[in-house]
Amino acid sequence: MFDIFLDDAPALVVVLPLLISAIIAFMPSKIWPWIISIITLLLHLFLSLHLLKEISVSGLIIYEFGNWEPPWGISFKIDGVNIGLQLLFSIFVLVSTLYSRKIFLNEIDYRDSGKAYSLWLLAVGSLNGIILTNDIFNLFVFLEISALASISLIALGAGQNRKALLAAFNYLIIGAIGATFYVIGVGFAYAMTGTLNMNDLVIQLTQYSDGQLAIFAGMSFMLIGLMVKAAIFPVHIWLPPAYSYAPSAVSTLLAALATKTILYFFVRLLYEVFIIYPSYLSLFLDFVLYPLSLLAIFIGTVIAIYQDDIKKLLAFSSIAQIGYITLAFSLKDHSGVASGFVHIFNHALIKGGLFMAVGYFAILYKDRVTLNSLKGFGYKYPITSFALLICGLSLIGLPLTNGFISKLYLFQALYTNQMYFSIALVAVSSALAVVYFWKIVEQMWFSEIKFKSEKEDAYIYLPIWIVTISIIVFGIYSTPIIEFSNLSADYLISGYQN
Amino acid sequence: MVGGLFIIITSQNYLKKVVGLAIFQTAVFVFFVSLAKVLDGTAPILTKMANAYSNPLPHVLILTAIVVGVATSALGLALVLQIYKNYETIEEKEIESLELKSDK
Numbered sequence: 001m002f003d004i005f006l007d008d009a010p011a012l013v014v015v016l017p018l019l020i021s022a023i024i025a026f027m028p029s030k031i032w033p034w035i036i037s038i039i040t041l042l043l044h045l046f047l048s049l050h051l052l053k054e055i056s057v058s059g060l061i062i063y064e065f066g067n068w069e070p071p072w073g074i075s076f077k078i079d080g081v082n083i084g085l086q087l088l089f090s091i092f093v094l095v096s097t098l099y100s101r102k103i104f105l106n107e108i109d110y111r112d113s114g115k116a117y118s119l120w121l122l123a124v125g126s127l128n129g130i131i132l133t134n135d136i137f138n139l140f141v142f143l144e145i146s147a148l149a150s151i152s153l154i155a156l157g158a159g160q161n162r163k164a165l166l167a168a169f170n171y172l173i174i175g176a177i178g179a180t181f182y183v184i185g186v187g188f189a190y191a192m193t194g195t196l197n198m199n200d201l202v203i204q205l206t207q208y209s210d211g212q213l214a215i216f217a218g219m220s221f222m223l224i225g226l227m228v229k230a231a232i233f234p235v236h237i238w239l240p241p242a243y244s245y246a247p248s249a250v251s252t253l254l255a256a257l258a259t260k261t262i263l264y265f266f267v268r269l270l271y272e273v274f275i276i277y278p279s280y281l282s283l284f285l286d287f288v289l290y291p292l293s294l295l296a297i298f299i300g301t302v303i304a305i306y307q308d309d310i311k312k313l314l315a316f317s318s319i320a321q322i323g324y325i326t327l328a329f330s331l332k333d334h335s336g337v338a339s340g341f342v343h344i345f346n347h348a349l350i351k352g353g354l355f356m357a358v359g360y361f362a363i364l365y366k367d368r369v370t371l372n373s374l375k376g377f378g379y380k381y382p383i384t385s386f387a388l389l390i391c392g393l394s395l396i397g398l399p400l401t402n403g404f405i406s407k408l409y410l411f412q413a414l415y416t417n418q419m420y421f422s423i424a425l426v427a428v429s430s431a432l433a434v435v436y437f438w439k440i441v442e443q444m445w446f447s448e449i450k451f452k453s454e455k456e457d458a459y460i461y462l463p464i465w466i467v468t469i470s471i472i473v474f475g476i477y478s479t480p481i482i483e484f485s486n487l488s489a490d491y492l493i494s495g496y497q498n
Numbered sequence: 499m500v501g502g503l504f505i506i507i508t509s510q511n512y513l514k515k516v517v518g519l520a521i522f523q524t525a526v527f528v529f530f531v532s533l534a535k536v537l538d539g540t541a542p543i544l545t546k547m548a549n550a551y552s553n554p555l556p557h558v559l560i561l562t563a564i565v566v567g568v569a570t571s572a573l574g575l576a577l578v579l580q581i582y583k584n585y586e587t588i589e590e591k592e593i594e595s596l597e598l599k600s601d602k
Contacts, residue, residue: 148573158584165577165581166581169577173519177506177522187530
């Protein structure tokens with residue numbers, strides 16, 4: 001009986017959270033929405049593991065909705081590129097949901113918790129759809145569902161600070177412009193090829209092998225739209241306020257996963273579809289993405305140094321980290337793409353852990369966490385502070401943490417491409433990351449005020465420590481992450497070299 | 499399309515921005531529907547009289563996109579309402595000056 005469900009696992013990982021989200025929306029209870037979400041996400045993890053098992057046997061799953069064959073029907077595709085991301089997504093969502101309960105109880109009205117978890121699952125389901133979909137229009141729908149759900153979640157932060165409303169509104173306007181740009185691009189692509197399925201698109205595009213203006217225009221529109229959504233440097237302005245005024249649990253989910261899934265689709269579109277036009281692709285990568293990544297790394301880090309508000313500081317450092325990922329993706333070879341995926345995995349863990357720890361401090365401090373307010377927290381709340389320290393060191397890229405693995409692979413990739421200027425810039429910006437992180441450490445451990453340690457809430461610090469321990473484990477034993485990233489790069493780059 | 503984008507960028511009023519967004523999106527919808535037209539084509543209903551049919555797929559896509567657009571506008575308007583309740587204005591400049599005051 002169970003097998004029937006397992007056959008539909010690719011659809012269920014998306015449909016299940018969406019369905020449950022509708023059920024729990026109007027539950028007035030404090031605890032049931034959370035319990036149901038946890039059960040749903042455990043099932044979700046189980047289905048993801050099942051998909052991993054299937055993939056390790058067959059290597060490729062194409063799931064056709066309603067048995068309509070592509071290119072007519074919508075299909076989901078699971079292969080070596082996205083299975084690793086799917087697994088990370090499933091695990092991290094479960095951990096952050098465990099963490100979210102106490103945070104939501106403190107930050108929003110308990111009568112809203114049913115609605116909050118409903119939106120939470122809506123965001124989870126649609127982000128997962130972005131990972132799996134093989135249809136460019138279907139992607140737009142998932143993009144918009146996830147954007148609307150996360151905007152509503154951000155606006156829930158208005159109970160703490162009314163600026164959350166402005167942040168959510170700006171995200172709505174900028175995000176909707178980005179999505180609409182993407183749809184214009186889809187329109188051009190559809191007009192030229194008559195298909196929306198990504199595999200079929202590749203086949204249809206080969207008939208215009210010398211390139212057509214309409215196709216290039218469409219491709220540019222799609223890429224710009226996705227860049228807005230993924231917060232790549234000049235179009236990132238919605239991100240820092242949105243992350244910093246959202247409820248802490250929401251910042252954790254969004255910072256760790258939302259931009260990552262879109263970056264994944266971005267790179268997939270580049271290396272799987274647009275690869276047909278190598279000259280266009282290298283033009284875009286060399287003259288748009290590469291300089292923008294360098295600017296993002298540098299400017300993001302410098303702005304982060306001048307931030308007083310810790311959540312804003314982390315948000316600007318996210319901009320820089322997204323810059324590292326896109327820098328790796330702009331290298332056009334196997335080592336570059338692989339190191340980009342390594343950093344997607346590692347940064348999701350690091351930023352998730354940091355936002356979790358800072359979110360807990362925000363509740364303890366009962367106000368926004370600024371540098372000053374952290375005075376002596378290292379002694380007052382040692383368990384969480386130590387987790388924050390480890391995540392921070394990993395962000396800088398110290399050995400024995402997974403951040404070091406990321407930096408190592410990025411340097412290797414840059415070195416094989418002989419991009420010495422970028423190596424210097426990445427090194428400088430890592431050094432600057434020490435500056436802003438040291439400001440936090442200084443306040444927490446080296447200020448005058450000494451507190452006695454206070455009791456901390458195990459419901460909150462356990463999820464934080466799960467993330468922190470995984471950071472150390474993947475720093476020492478990094479094989480799983482490397483394997484998954486190499487697998488993704490193998491699939492994507494094989495098309496490039498042919 | 500450009501008109502909608504212009505409204506979003508230039509207007510200081512949040513309500514106008516939502517309207518501008520709606521115009522911008524509608525323009526893209528019309529662009530899609532115009533793609534579907536086939537010369538001498540009729541509605542895609544199987545009859546003996548027709549020689550060619552217009553492509554129905556863009557219409558279906560846009561039906562989905564309209565639903566998304568409605569949801570976006572609704573959420574935008576709901577946010578504008580909440581902003582008004584919290585700040586008692588929806589003018590960008592006035593809110594900025596209010597925030598500057600509260601920061602001091």
